[in-house]
Amino acid sequence: xxxxxxxxxxxxxxxxxxxxxxxxxxxxxxxxxxxxxxxxxxxxxxxxxxxxxxxxxxxxxxxxxxxxxxxxxxxxxxxxxxxxxxxxxxxxxxxxxxxxxxxxxxxx
Numbered sequence: 001x002x003x004x005x006x007x008x009x010x011x012x013x014x015x016x017x018x019x020x021x022x023x024x025x026x027x028x029x030x031x032x033x034x035x036x037x038x039x040x041x042x043x044x045x046x047x048x049x050x051x052x053x054x055x056x057x058x059x060x061x062x063x064x065x066x067x068x069x070x071x072x073x074x075x076x077x078x079x080x081x082x083x084x085x086x087x088x089x090x091x092x093x094x095x096x097x098x099x100x101x102x103x104x105x106x107x108x
Contacts, residue, residue, distance in 0.1 A: 026065055034061075036069040039089035043069065044096040048106050050084045055105045063102065066092035 026034065035057070039045060053070055060068055069089045074082050090096045100106065 034067050036067060036089075039069040039071060039087060043067075043089035043091055044093040045087060045089045046096060046100065047073075047075065047085045047087050050086060051105050053086060056086070056088070056103065059103050059105060060088075060090075060099065064090070064092075064095045064098060066090055066095050068095075 050072075053072070057070060060070075068091065071087050073085055073087050075085045076082055088096075088099065090099065
């Protein structure tokens with residue numbers, strides 16, 4: 001445990017381990033457990049048209065605190081055409097509301 005605390009003291013404070021708009025350290029970010037590579041079933045999800053995932057990821061890191069996942073997937077529209085979408089999953093449903101209302105990078 002002491003070795004872990006010493007390791008945490010040496011980590012730089014970056015966008016991945018801090019809620020920058022509040023100036024608070026996010027423990028999930030420090031341990032690199034905040035962004036997941038898959039979307040668990042209990043996460044609240046939203047699908048959007050293709051956007052710049054890097055900007056979206058930066059916005060989520062800066063403004064939100066819970067765990068999240070972003071993945072590219074394909075969907076079929078009413079005309080049976082395949083198109084690329086981005087699926088975002090957030091652990092906290094309140095933060096999904098904040099994302100949909102506040103993020104300028106979402107395209108409908």
